[in-house]
Amino acid sequence: MIIEGKKVMVTGAAGFIGSHLVDRLLSMKCEVIGIDNLSSGKEEFLKSAKRKRKFKFIKYDLLEDEGLEEYMDGVSIVFHLAANPDVRIGESDSSVHLEQNIIATYVVLEAMRAMGVPAIAFTSTSTVYGEADKVPTPEDYGPLVPISLYGGSKLAAEAMISAYAHTFDMKAVLYRFANVVGPRSTHGVIYDFIEKLKNNPNELEILGAEPGTRKSYVHIDDTIEGIIHGVHVSMDRVSIYNIGSEDMTDVKTIADIVSEEMGLKPEYKWTGGVDGGRGWKGDVKLMHLDISALKSKGWSPKMSSDEAVRATVRALLGK
Ligand SMILES: NC(=O)c1ccc[n+]([C@@H]2O[C@H](COP(=O)([O-])OP(=O)(O)OC[C@H]3O[C@@H](n4cnc5c(N)ncnc54)[C@H](O)[C@@H]3O)[C@@H](O)[C@H]2O)c1
Secondary structure: OOOOOOEEEEEOOOOHHHHHHHHHHHHOOOEEEEEEOOOOOOHHHHHHHHOOOOEEEEEOOOOOOOOHHHHHOOOOEEEEOOOOOOOOHHHHOOOHHHHHHHHHHHHHHHHHHHHOOOEEEEEEEHHHHEOOOOOOEOOOOOOOEOOOHHHHHHHHHHHHHHHHHHHOOOEEEEEEEOEEEOOOOOOOHHHHHHHHHHHOOOEEEEOOOOOOOEEOEEEHHHHHHHHHHHHHHOOOOEEEEEEOOOOOEEHHHHHHHHHHHHOOOOEEEEOOOEOOOEOOOOOOOEEOEOOHHHHOOOOOOOOOHHHHHHHHHHHHOOO
16 A cells, blocks of 8 residues: 555554654655644654644544544545553553553544545554464464453454454554654653663662563664555555564663663662562563564564664663
8 A cells, every 4th residue: 555645644643653653654745634632642742743734733532522534534544553552551440441442443443434544554562462372473373362451452453443444345454563662752661760760870670570571672763664664565454464673682681771871780679570570460471573474575673672772762861
């Protein structure tokens, strides 16, 4: 599907990934309608986008506001990123992911159906695989048994998007991301460590048991190229692509990189975690995605997990 010069919508446009995607789409001469309720997104992330004539930002809550269809007039594809991405919150509030991730996706799909928007790109997650016993995990791994409400909500959204695509003649590209890191990230382990060390440079509390979970981290630049590439090469009604890096890293290594870049030598205080060393309930201990499907179509990540982590720490520190 060609998107250069087309009119497109991005939900979650002011978020970490959304704002980078907006910048990239504008560089491709797209007319971009950005939707965000600014719950975790920041308008400052759209500073450069707002200077472009082809960008329109609409402060809009997918669950509270009405009239989403109006903004979809002439839109060729909706990039649906708006969601609550906080895995941990599911344990204390069981309604957030149902509402923000499942119902909000339904709202977007219904508006698309009403306006005959032909395509959707959706940002799903590695957590749909649960604790896969095949690692690196390919897209056709199953059964999918998520262990967090977040993973469950994203899998439900994937299923609904597939059903809409087949029933109402749409195309869908579903991306299952590893941990995405980079400038403008406002959550996740790197952001947390930096904030904690700014508050107390001598000690770092780390959730879990040493050396922590081992996961794949992918840089935002590689992620955005993967999203764009995936849309360009997808011909099927529903395409699914993992997006990650070629390797994994553990939480201790991330703590070491953050400390080194901040010029600190803090004492690490491991909390011990839950369920045999997880950071929190629903935290997957080992995650590495098989990215050969999208690689076989010409995309590949430039950075390893550690390189992506280090580049992110430097960016967040303003280095
Ligand atoms: N960051 C990651 O590592 C990662 C990994 C896998 C999947 N994802 C997915 O990628 C997408 C973007 O994640 P992110 O890391 O940029 O998070 P983010 O919180 O920065 O972005 C989400 C955006 O959606 C907006 N939003 C939330 N609820 C909304 C609503 N009801 N109406 C309108 N706007 C709303 C928020 O204000 C925010 O700007 C999400 O769908 C997330 O689940 C992220």
